[in-house]
Amino acid sequence: MSDLRALYEEVILDHNRHPRNFLKNPPGATHHAHGFNPLCGDEFSIHLKVEDGVVRDAGFEGAGCAISTASASLMTEAVKGKTVAEVEALFRGVHGMLTHEGPAGEVGKLAVLAGVQEYPMRVKCATLAWHTMRAALEQRAETVTTEDPIPNCGVGHAS
């Protein structure tokens, strides 16, 4: 149970039960993107309001597991008020922490997501909102997925 608690931290469970900035498309939102993991079915839209290079507001819609929902919720809180450059640094920090690809930077409260790295099959859940948010900032229209079937195909293939 103890290492399960490292994955399902109280903070994560709380953000799953009561997601922040959820069902919210902020008025005047300027950047949008859609993320979908077809094997899981996790699906989120991320909306950002960016002014003068600063993320003024953020929201998300969709549905997914506790890890993907909490990650999206925590992310929308964390990016508000940050410059685009700071958000990019945060993305790199979180991504590095979850995937060990690149250094884990200073991530503050988002350290609660660190337990996910011990569950390789669930990393794609935690990273979906982040990659979607980055696509929004880069104004990429195509749907984002974090299901890379080669290194991380644990869920969903066979019948």
Next chain:
Amino acid sequence: MSAAREIVARETHSTALDVAQVRADFPVLHQQVRGRPLVYLDNAATTQKPRAVIEALDRYYRHDNANVHRGVHALSARATAAFEGARAKVKSFINARSAREIVFVRGATEAINLVAQSWGRANLKPDDEILLMEHEHHSNIVPWQMLCEQTGARLKVVPIDDAGEVRLDEYERLLTGRVKLVGMTHCSNALGTINPVAQMIRSARAAGARVLVDGAQAAAHLPVDVQALDCDFYVFSGHKLYAPTGIGVLYGKAELLEAMPPYQGGGEMIKVVSFEKSVYTDIPYKFEAGTPHIAGAIGLGAAIDYLKDLGLGAIERHEQDLLAYATRALADVPGVRLIGTARHKAAIVSFALAGVHPHDIGTIVDHEGVAIRVGHHCAMPVMRRFGVPATARASFALYNTRAEVDALVAALHKVKEVFR
């Protein structure tokens, strides 16, 4: 043995299954996962392999490995005898009229694609209809959609009811003269529903349609008699029947297979080749271009021997007991909603747990050593029908026990504790 006598023999094979002995036959079951004894309840995805199958592969590669049908040397003769022996075992297992009606393929998916591309492209015209059930696996949907795009034929879908049973009234209504082929799963992988295929095939026959039965979830769990069913095609995968991956079976009525064009061209499937024209060989080899999965077929033969020794009837009774026990036990867990409550089911229990996404269930029960499947089970239309993104699914096999059902239930209580 005549067909009738063989059916009687199967049905009178009524000794109970010695599950402890059966478990001893499966090496992989005897391991710990995350410090707990493995409880493997993902048998609808793939089954584990008994020692008899593993040893058949080992023996083949150690002693007999050679290419089939084309050598005069001793090893080739032995390999060919073992490979064709496996075909004869499959023939008897599903009671086909002839071993010529047994085509070895990679699996049920390839078998369906073969029928769609060979029989389908030769026989379907614009506005012909293909009738499928709403609870088909994607592998019995997508090949037909591809065929429709190629031929202009149309796909029609028979809805299922809230229990997960085919709406037979709708089936009869949709079964018009335009329907050229009915594709039906014998047993739904996502819901466990066993379709009344014999009755449905009779109706299809009366309407003049050909019938393909997807037996991927059925062949290892209930007796199959393709002559009694009178289906045109029956397909299944070896790996869901305790045999290796990469081997599967297409049964087709001889007269249909004979009339069908080849699926792939190459060696094995020809009589004469010249640059002007090639002459294809006879069935089943016409559909087996290239060197086949010889070891896989031999392993499938060994798996069939293993199942016949235990008796399909005894296996079915044991799994039905597990199904009844698991259904009661899961229904007693507060917040559990069973998805798929047909009257006639295989030992597959799909469920949702209030407030917890299936993937979180899967991770937490895995922590307790319990392997279940979470996701859409390659049956997205079923998920849509029941209004869920995914389900958790426990699927049982002959080596599972009531104690393992208890372990699943205990693990679900852990899930509830975490998500309290």
